[in-house]
Amino acid sequence: xxxxxxxxxxxxxxxxxxxxxxxxxxxxxxxxxxxxxxxxxxxxxxxxxxxxxxxxxxxxxxxxxxxxxxxxxxxxxxxxxxxxxxxxxxxxxxxxxxxxxxxxxxxxxxxxxxxxxxxxxxxxxxxxxxxxxxxxxxxxxxxxxxxxxxxxxxxxxxxxxxxxxxxxxxxxxxxxxxxxxxxxxxxxxxxxxxxxxxxxxxxxxxxxxxxxxxxxxxxxxxxxxxxxxxxxxxxxxxxxxxxxxxxxxxxxxxxxxxxxxxxxxxxxxxxxxxxxxxxxxxxxxxxxxxxxxxxxxxxxx
Numbered sequence: 001x002x003x004x005x006x007x008x009x010x011x012x013x014x015x016x017x018x019x020x021x022x023x024x025x026x027x028x029x030x031x032x033x034x035x036x037x038x039x040x041x042x043x044x045x046x047x048x049x050x051x052x053x054x055x056x057x058x059x060x061x062x063x064x065x066x067x068x069x070x071x072x073x074x075x076x077x078x079x080x081x082x083x084x085x086x087x088x089x090x091x092x093x094x095x096x097x098x099x100x101x102x103x104x105x106x107x108x109x110x111x112x113x114x115x116x117x118x119x120x121x122x123x124x125x126x127x128x129x130x131x132x133x134x135x136x137x138x139x140x141x142x143x144x145x146x147x148x149x150x151x152x153x154x155x156x157x158x159x160x161x162x163x164x165x166x167x168x169x170x171x172x173x174x175x176x177x178x179x180x181x182x183x184x185x186x187x188x189x190x191x192x193x194x195x196x197x198x199x200x201x202x203x204x205x206x207x208x209x210x211x212x213x214x215x216x217x218x219x220x221x222x223x224x225x226x227x228x229x230x231x232x233x234x235x236x237x238x239x240x241x242x243x244x245x246x247x248x249x250x251x252x253x254x255x256x257x258x259x260x261x262x263x264x265x266x267x268x269x270x271x272x273x274x275x276x277x278x279x280x281x282x283x284x285x286x287x288x289x290x291x292x293x294x295x296x297x298x299x300x301x
Contacts, residue, residue: 033076033151040155042163043182044189046085047155049102049165052076054151061170066106071115073125074104074167075151081120082165089179091137100134104167111138112174139174147171160216183219200239206230207252214258223259227252250276250285254293266300273297 033052040047052075059065066072074080079101087096099120105113118132151169158164160182164175190209194202207230213223231252234241241248253276260269273293280286286293 035077036152038153038155040157040163042088042155042157042178042180043160044086044185045088045180045182046083047088047163047165047178048083049080049153049155050078050083051080051102051151051153052078054169056147056149056170062106062172063108068106068108070105071125071128072104072106074102074114077124079103079117079120079122079124079128080153082116083120086180086185088181090135090176091139093135093137095135101128103128107141111140113137114139114174114176137176139176141172141174144168144171144173148173183222199233199237200241203230203233203238203241206233207248207255210259211255214255214262217262220259220262224256227256227259244284246280246282246284247288248285250280253279254285254289254296257296261296261300270297270300273300 033054036051036053038049052073054076062068080103081099082102083099084095084097087094089095095116098118100116100118101120101122103115103117103125105115107113114137115130116134116136117128117130118134119127119129122128148168148170152167154166154168155178156164156166161180163178163180165178166175167173186209190205193205197205206226210223210226210230213219213226231249234248234252238245238248253272257269257272257276260266260272273296276293277286
């Protein structure tokens, strides 16, 4: 028995195979498949995917390196994880806030199965326990035109509420639609903010949220309600802000016009813009935002 073999046996007897292997996992040697972490903010919700990025390296992936019909870690090294700071909806199924391991069952034909499992910290899929599954999704697979040498995930927002989590490796990929609840979270944050700020600034928060809804063309009824509250609070609690009444009231009227436009009530939208012009033409909001306001007015004709 040579010296190297003797040393190795001594290490195993002293620390045990599991302990020695776990040391390798935490980085005593660089991993062949590097760990990667992808963070994305969907509205107010933080989404993080952590995974090991394998290379194809000339191998046949699907059906050989990664067998069909078997649970796979969806990456390399530790099980891939998905972490959410708030509840979301994925493929019409509710997923609570938390950190989950993400597994995939590849199929030779038909949709693949994507699994979120409650045991987030585990090495590969060797100790996968289906009794801890939170949810499973049947996901359509697509063949990609571009070959992906490195396994990767990506997240792209489509709006404040909608995003897509994408998986790509070799010439296979899939997309998981994720839907947040931006409006509910925004309402909650707004309620907390109203309890903290002075009365003369509360109207501003209602105006800002109404403007966001107007630009995104969402929650028009709620936006109109917030504009009513902004105008009422400005008139009653505006304080020093009322020194620039022509600007701020012109702003409120313009956002009101945008909301009416979203509701397809063009005559009311035109009147709101006329109110904006009447109060703020000389040195107010219209005076500073003339090009933008005139463009909206032209769209209403």
